[in-house]
Amino acid sequence: MISVEHLSKTYGSTSAITDVTFDVEPGEILGFLGPNGAGKTTTMRILAGYLPATSGTARIAGFDVHDNSLLVRQRIGYLPETPPLYPEMTVEGFLYFVARIKGVSAGDRATKITAAIERCNLQEKRHVIIRKLSKGYRQRVGIAQAIVHDPPAIILDEPTVGLDPRQIIEVRNLIKSLAGSHTIIISTHILPEVSMTCSRVAIINGGKVVATDTPDNLMNQLTKGSGYEIEIEGEAALAKQVLQNVAGVNFVESISAVGMHSHTSLKENQAYLRVISQPGTEPGKDIAAALIGTGFGLLEMRRVNATLEDVFLQLTTEEKILETETEIAEAKEGEAA
Incomplete structure (x- = not known):
């Protein structure tokens, strides 16, 4: 439905x-x-036909975004980060206006507008002036204008930004209800939105896509889902040195008490550590033996699974490190010259 190949955009x-x-x-x-x-918003704007690409191609429903811009726009619904609303209009009046400019036939407008209002749970706000709506309801109106012409593809740029927790859940459920009958891209920096809404994820960092797969596959491929959270008696820094020498341990970090138990607080001479093991290894027994053998009190140890946040941080941190090393190398070359 949507195919993006070697897309680039430069400004000077x-x-x-x-x-x-x-x-x-x-x-x-x-x-x-x-x-x-x-680069999320830049990519979304190119797909929506609002911004030309410098190079590469993007096709939606078989049509090239650049060569067949009008045909593409007829087949997409687009919600930018700030919903394009007219605050002096009523919800219904605005949707009639949008349906007309999007080419919905006069005979179908009433039906499609009612369907969009119902799908977005706006029945009680149908005749309310938009400026009187809360931010959550305005976001729903923004989604309603994106789907009023029943497009096969929907592009949503940061659809839950600025919403309160209840509004986020409502918008999230609305988006999930659109799956199957619509192809949807959600641009976001909010990790729970991806893990709770999306069937697949593309991670972009520094303008480059660094991974594309299902959330579960990414977690398995990058971290193998293997790790331990440990509560010990003793000094955290010394324990980290001991654990880093255990075969199969990838890295060790200190975490707060909240990281392990929301109902506990850090006690004197106690530390909480997270250990991530190397792919294909099970160093749990060796970890316990190393701690006990060097005099640490092992109070608790439990296996934890990697999260999408772990994957995201791993990918974006690695990219930043590579960029920094490149910048340093370029600077040295400049000094040598």
């Missing part, structure tokens, strides 16, 4: 995105995940 000497490539299958929800400034 600044590269916003570089060689972005991914596909979205019909009926799928893809989470386009990345930190602020990673």
